[in-house]
Amino acid sequence: MLTIYGVYRSRASRNFWLLNELGLPFEQVRVIQGYRLDNPAAPDAPLNTLSPDFLAISPAGAVPVLKDGDFVLSESLAINNYLARKAGAPIGPANDQEAALFEQWALYGMTTVEPHTLPILYAHVEKRARTAEGKAEIVGHIDKLRRPMAVLQTHLSQTGHMVGDRFTAADINMAEILRYAQPEAAFIAEFPAVDAWLKACQSRPAFKAMVEARNAEPA
Numbered sequence: 074m075l076t077i078y079g080v081y082r083s084r085a086s087r088n089f090w091l092l093n094e095l096g097l098p099f100e101q102v103r104v105i106q107g108y109r110l111d112n113p114a115a116p117d118a119p120l121n122t123l124s125p126d127f128l129a130i131s132p133a134g135a136v137p138v139l140k141d142g143d144f145v146l147s148e149s150l151a152i153n154n155y156l157a158r159k160a161g162a163p164i165g166p167a168n169d170q171e172a173a174l175f176e177q178w179a180l181y182g183m184t185t186v187e188p189h190t191l192p193i194l195y196a197h198v199e200k201r202a203r204t205a206e207g208k209a210e211i212v213g214h215i216d217k218l219r220r221p222m223a224v225l226q227t228h229l230s231q232t233g234h235m236v237g238d239r240f241t242a243a244d245i246n247m248a249e250i251l252r253y254a255q256p257e258a259a260f261i262a263e264f265p266a267v268d269a270w271l272k273a274c275q276s277r278p279a280f281k282a283m284v285e286a287r288n289a290e291p292a
Contacts, residue, residue: 075099078127079136080106081287084149087249088137089286091153091242093279095160104136150179150246157242164241174236175243182250185221189214190253197256215260222264230266240274248274 075092079085080103092099107113107123120127122134131138131147138145139152146152154175157165166172192214201207225247228235235243248271255261261268274280 076102076140078102078104078130078138078140080104081283081290082292083136084249085137086283086287087149087245088139088152088156090245090249090280090283091156091164093282094164094242094245094277095156097156104138106136107134150183153242153246154179160242163239166241167237171236171241175241175246178235178243179246181221181224182247186218186247187250187253189218190250193257194253202256211257215257218254218260222267225267226264229270233270240277244270244274248280 075097077085077088077092077099079088079101081089083106089101103120104124104127105119105121107121110118110121112118113121113123118124122128122131122136128134130140130145133147135147137149137152138147139155141155146155154172157175158172159165161167162171166175193211196202196207196211202211232238234240235247251261251267251271252275255271261271
């Protein structure tokens with residue numbers, strides 16, 4: 074049985090989406106981020122990323138973590154690529170070249186795209202997007218996103234998918250990274266191939282099931 078340590082309101086969302094696509098049974102151990110608690114070390118605190126029991130599994134103190142038997146793996150994109158390789162095509166890589174492209178796009182998304190999409194989400198969630206300072210922060214990140222978004226626009230215009238000619242876990246990985254910037258809908262719309270692809274990804278039943286579970290969790 075696969076076990077995911079984490080909550081839907083975290084980067085584990087991309088793992089839960091993929092598991093829904095695969096139809097695999099799994100157990101969720103709810104581990105909340107320590108920074109969301111007033112006192113994560115309190116005796117009555119829920120299991121969180123600073124709890125000794127969790128740190129024994131994940132010394133980095135971050136969710137999500139996957140357990141597959143005795144194998145333990147952290148980092149959400151690594152988890153998805155691992156699950157995709159185990160599953161194989163069509164949602165996983167069909168060959169070594171596709172596996173390499175899964176890694177390429179995961180690394181590109183994490184290092185080049187997410188550092189600017191995630192702050193946009195936080196600015197909106199924390200209501201800073203309504204202030205002059207928050208608006209300026211968002212504009213700064215949007216400016217830095219224009220080049221990678223142009224890369225994705227060209228790529229998706231040609232292929233329609235991140236890897237191969239079909240929906241794969243690589244699409245999940247990038248779509249979840251770009252979801253953080255969706256509060257800036259007008260900016261996303263400037264890249265029609267990206268916009269159409271993202272909407273198609275998010276129309277899938279497995280994504281909708283993940284979002285429903287995420288919305289059911291306490292904010």
